[in-house]
Amino acid sequence: MADTDESANNQPAGYVPPEVWTWDQTNGGQFANINRPISGATHERELPVGEHPLQLYSLGTPNGQKVTILLEELLAAGHADAEYDAWLIEIGKGDQFGSGFVTINPNSKIPALADHTLDPPLRLFESGSILVYLAEKFGAFLPTEPRARAETFNWLMWQMGSAPFVGGGFGHFYAYAPFKIQYAIDRYAMETKRQLHVLDTHLADRTYLAGDTYTIADIAVWPWYGGILTGAYGAQTFLSVADYPNLARWTDLIGARPPVKRGRIVNRIMGETQLRERHDAHDFDVFDL
Numbered sequence: 001m002a003d004t005d006e007s008a009n010n011q012p013a014g015y016v017p018p019e020v021w022t023w024d025q026t027n028g029g030q031f032a033n034i035n036r037p038i039s040g041a042t043h044e045r046e047l048p049v050g051e052h053p054l055q056l057y058s059l060g061t062p063n064g065q066k067v068t069i070l071l072e073e074l075l076a077a078g079h080a081d082a083e084y085d086a087w088l089i090e091i092g093k094g095d096q097f098g099s100g101f102v103t104i105n106p107n108s109k110i111p112a113l114a115d116h117t118l119d120p121p122l123r124l125f126e127s128g129s130i131l132v133y134l135a136e137k138f139g140a141f142l143p144t145e146p147r148a149r150a151e152t153f154n155w156l157m158w159q160m161g162s163a164p165f166v167g168g169g170f171g172h173f174y175a176y177a178p179f180k181i182q183y184a185i186d187r188y189a190m191e192t193k194r195q196l197h198v199l200d201t202h203l204a205d206r207t208y209l210a211g212d213t214y215t216i217a218d219i220a221v222w223p224w225y226g227g228i229l230t231g232a233y234g235a236q237t238f239l240s241v242a243d244y245p246n247l248a249r250w251t252d253l254i255g256a257r258p259p260v261k262r263g264r265i266v267n268r269i270m271g272e273t274q275l276r277e278r279h280d281a282h283d284f285d286v287f288d289l
């Protein structure tokens, strides 16, 4: 905590943290209307249920894309029981605080999934948990050989722990905060570049993150770090992404897979190509993917 003599340097100048933090609902920022210091539902709203075994409630952010990419990969690999309905949860409108969504995810964040092949349906939240559940359920994209399996989990857990520094740290302060704070941008740009270098170094002599096999680790990491390399936050130049050629090679390799091209547009509400909801494999037919 800053000492009061230095408070003139604080942002805003003169700010000193009070003894007890209180919620200022007018503190601005892009997410001010949905951020709350408490959990739970704000309104009653049941979730829709479609005809497929898996019901996904999500948005096409990097965390959402992980699940839709895996589902499209499973379907492409012949696992017909991976058919799914992808319902749109607009987090900017507060859909994640509806009572039905909170029942599936008490943490009120996308993605959330319900497996209706079990009675009562099994609920899943946290994208890493969803990836592991689906990979184990279908016996796919998760190696059984101990070293490759351990590497898959190493990189999956790395992604889950690391990406919040990219999204909630760098992305927030570089692209979304209501004003630019050099200290915050420097801190998180440093960490984001460190993470990009970790991946680039690891991928120098491996095709995929776990070695020779494409796994749920690649599926988890690609939307975040492939996203940075291809334009997320408009930060390619700022972060000098040309410094990471091995990561660029891997980004292109994963991005060229047809199931990845399909999965990344599901529940998207921004950008050129958007499939707001997905209920049928033919929903992709209108796109030139």
Ligand SMILES: N[C@@H](CCC(=O)N[C@@H](CS)C(=O)NCC(=O)O)C(=O)O
Residues within 6 Å of the ligand: 034, 061, 062, 063, 064, 091, 096, 108, 109, 110, 111, 125, 126, 127, 128
């Ligand atoms: N660790 C979670 C993070 C999920 C997450 O942060 N989801 C964001 C969108 S990418 C969200 O739903 N935010 C809504 C909110 O915070 O109210 C996961 O991987 O599933």
